[in-house]
Amino acid sequence: MRRSRRVLAGSVLALAAVFLVVAPFGLKPYGIFILSMWAVMTIAAIGLNLTLGYAGQISLAQAAFVGIGAYITAYLTTKGWPFWSTYLFGGVSCFATGWLLGYPALRVQHHYLAFVTLAFNTLVYLIFRNEEWLTGGIYGISNVPRPSVLGWSMNGAREFYYFCLAHLVLVSTATWWLIRSPWGLAFVALRENPIRALSLGVDTRRYTLMAFALGAGLGGISGALYAPLVQFIDPTPFALGLSLNLLLMVVLGGSGYFFGPFLGAIVAVLLPEWLRFTQGFYLMGYAVLVMIMMAFSPSGLLGLADRLTRPRSGGAR
Amino acid sequence: MLPAFFVLIGMGSFGLAFWPAVALGGVVSVVVLGVAFKKLMVDPMIRHGVLPLVIASIGLAILMKEMVREFYGADAWPFPALWATTDVSMFGAVFAVQSLLILAICIAVVVALQLFLGGTRTGRCMQATAQNPTLARLLGIRVERMILYTFLINGALVWIASLLITPIYLAKFTNGEWLGLYAFIAAIIGGFNQVRGAIVGGLLLGVVDNFAAVYISSQYRMAVPLLILIVVILFRPQGLLGRIEERTV
């Protein structure tokens, strides 16, 4: 029965891919904007899925990294620096900061770690809000330009959407390759049984730090795309709320599943937009959906799909 | 946030006077936020682990906020104070009677809780359940009931806290978010497994927070409790007053 599962998954993916490529032609600029936002948030969620889903390290700091990436990009591009340089700067800074944030993870676990990362996120938010000379404080940085690739301007909604989509594809491919590598297996060992992993030679210290650093780096890349997408950066989006939202995306989609972040981002970014017509009630409906999901399928949407289509015998992942 | 609204609804829709409405609010708090929360949310989800429960509670928080906003309103309503808003002069400084009253009630509640947990049979059974539920069950302790009591007590404590806070902050659907966070931080700093730790953590946090606002910077006021939190978690995770709990391998 494994083949039919693969065929099902393959067809869903193919349909989704087609949709993603042709959708902009049927949508108004706001619709394209929301789809671009979905792509950007998925990248951040993929990062968190790596840290939380694969390596088992809980992090409530992802929003801070998205913010750092966004502010670096906004600051540099408004000063005339080329976009690719903001990647390097933003990605490397976030990677390094994430590595440092991993050190507390070596000392404490689970809910304590959640609080340390939460505190970190709030501290970073405070810096964004207060250091006006650097970040513009509550007034933020406006008129963030969109980049141009090889002379082609990405200014239009559709062009920039494809730019974001291309990044999503690149990030996904890289993450897929990472997970398939010995590192991916080491992360799973770290998550499932760190004591046994240690005794098998897995340097759990290095892999924990790496899980944080990589997740943070992806958050930074997400931020680097977020800035030119919304073209105005202020501190509010990078507060704790986004970290919780990203956590929700990862868990709801399916923590530790490759496509979990994609699904989670659909629920967290697209669903509220589609439900907007219900006005005050859409947040309530969203909240109820989240609670029901957690009660009946804590392994998320993909966990549910896995269980429903699991062949009765054999077949390991 | 909610208990205050229960009281307001009691006074508004049911036409009760203040104190009967407070009592009604207490009962509803204990039932809804205690019993219902446990039976409908915690029980089904706890076997899946902590993370789904955390996510579900985030969802529940959003739901409660939005329900109040949608069905009661988005404004900030005044809430009657428990005592007259007078001042008193002591030791050369001016104190609001309200503040002294809040402090006194908090200390009284903590002492009462401490006496209950350490001095009564039920309280000790609850402690046993917390330390080793399997063994407690074998000893004949009704573990499920003990857990229920925890939630009931929490419902009541939240009711008291709401009554103390809402006159100052007014009844608004966004109440409680920052306070909830501060409460968690206070509990961790003070020591999660000690009731006394709560009062130490709370007082320490309150004092530090206000001093930071004046002497460091009002903008970075929140940073000080957070930094203390980080230091405590990294170097003394059991909290200032807590005891290290042995992990089983």
Next chain:
Amino acid sequence: MSTVLEVRDLRKSFGGIVAVDGVSFGVEEGEILGIIGPNGSGKSTLFNCILGQLRPTAGDVHLDGRPVTGMRPCDLNRLGVSRTFQLLQIFPQLSVRRNLVLAGQEHQGTMLSRLVGRRDAGLSAAADRMLGFFRLGQVADEYAGDLSYGQQKLLDTAMAFMAGPRLALLDEPAGGVNLTMLASLRERLQAINAEQGSTFVVIEHNMEFVMALCNRILVLAEGRVIAQGDPAEVRRNPKVIEAYLGGS
């Protein structure tokens, strides 16, 4: 023959409780040393101290003459030491084969080379050989969690050997393995010992198993060594009998 492992005056206390109270012994290359003793005698704690899971309160551990006291388990593993645990510790969500690949992979190259360099490099083949050796070939692609307890125990032991260790410390490898597999397990272990010259230290409760497998036996009681010698001697030793049955 050289001394592979030497433990000198090892002591470990938890607060007021002394779990290991001045234990000293040495293990020669190629030897199979058994450690027995009643429950609570400190056997697993001794292992944990030797292997870096716990920091000893006093005493030291030497591997091939160099001090390794308190070294991290992963570093010890890379020096050629591996172990199994008393409580089964496999990865139930991975397939049997992936469990074995994981067990062997951290010995190849550096962390970075494992990402960008050539993958696998014979690991799958080594895993297959191990599967065949421990007769787990038919369940290679099953989830490790779906195996029977005995099979999981065999997998656990197999994982310890994936990296070709010089010294293997096995904590109750026979626990829960059914009788038919026991003889086979003993043969496998003896085969590895003979072919690769690896040194074993085995904690066991199954007397028959340990007496048949080991060259030399150490008896622990209340954290101290109360007897040492070849299996026949130890079995007759009155102190040992007393420790197990309780004196008056």
